[in-house]
Amino acid sequence: MHSHAEFLRRECLDDALVATLRRDYREAPLSAADRAMLDYVVQITDDATRISPATHAHLREQGFDDTAILQMTLIASFFNYINRVADALGVGRDA
Amino acid sequence: MWIKTVPVPDDVLNRSRAGYPQVYSIPVEPRPDGKLADIVSSHSLIPAALEHAFGTLAAIYAPELPLTRPQQEMIATVVSVRNRCVY
Numbered sequence: 001m002h003s004h005a006e007f008l009r010r011e012c013l014d015d016a017l018v019a020t021l022r023r024d025y026r027e028a029p030l031s032a033a034d035r036a037m038l039d040y041v042v043q044i045t046d047d048a049t050r051i052s053p054a055t056h057a058h059l060r061e062q063g064f065d066d067t068a069i070l071q072m073t074l075i076a077s078f079f080n081y082i083n084r085v086a087d088a089l090g091v092g093r094d095a
Numbered sequence: 096m097w098i099k100t101v102p103v104p105d106d107v108l109n110r111s112r113a114g115y116p117q118v119y120s121i122p123v124e125p126r127p128d129g130k131l132a133d134i135v136s137s138h139s140l141i142p143a144a145l146e147h148a149f150g151t152l153a154a155i156y157a158p159e160l161p162l163t164r165p166q167q168e169m170i171a172t173v174v175s176v177r178n179r180c181v182y
Contacts, residue, residue, distance in 0.1 A: 018172070025173045034166065041170050045177045068161035075155050075162070075170045081148070082134060083180035090097035091133045092181045 033062040041076035100136040107142045114153030 020028040025038050036059055043051055059069050086092060108131075126132065138145035156167055 021169060021172050022176055025169075025176075034169065037162075037166065038169060038173050041174055042177055045174050065161065071155055071160050071162050072166075072170060074151075075167055076174050078152060078155060079171045079174040080178065083175055083178040085137060086134050087178075087180055089137050091137050 033064070036062045037064070037072055041072060044073065044076045045080055096133060096137060098137070098140070100139045103131060103136065103139050103142060103145060107146045111146045111149040111153070114150060114157065 017028060025042070026035075030038070040051070040055060040059060043055070056069060064072070130136075135145060135149065138148060162170075
């Protein structure tokens, strides 16, 4: 989790935001759109079977089109993949 | 890392780097010490998987797509925290 926090710091240079996202994204000063996006990717991570057309309708109300919804879905799913690869192979662990 | 890693051929790295804009900080670039990020080299025993996995990342990060760079990285951070990923 630390490697992408570092990328985030470099991309938006706001240490406080990065720290808050790492602690609890719900406490971060986000736009409604960004909050909806992060709620969605957290739901993908926790249990994607609970996502429904209503979830997508909410994202569209926030201004995301289908390409954006697909993009956020694939990014979230990619990081679920890469997290599992890293932890299963001991990447970043000393022993 | 609990499995063996091997050197990654330059052609594999070049193809997996090909889609990334120059300004992006990407895992397939070598670190200052010249080594690859461990998450990249962890794939090295199956180079095609490395190429396609990190090539996929380039595709979904493409600048012509709707999400901003900060949005992309917020997703990556929040998902990784949720998974309690050590790396």
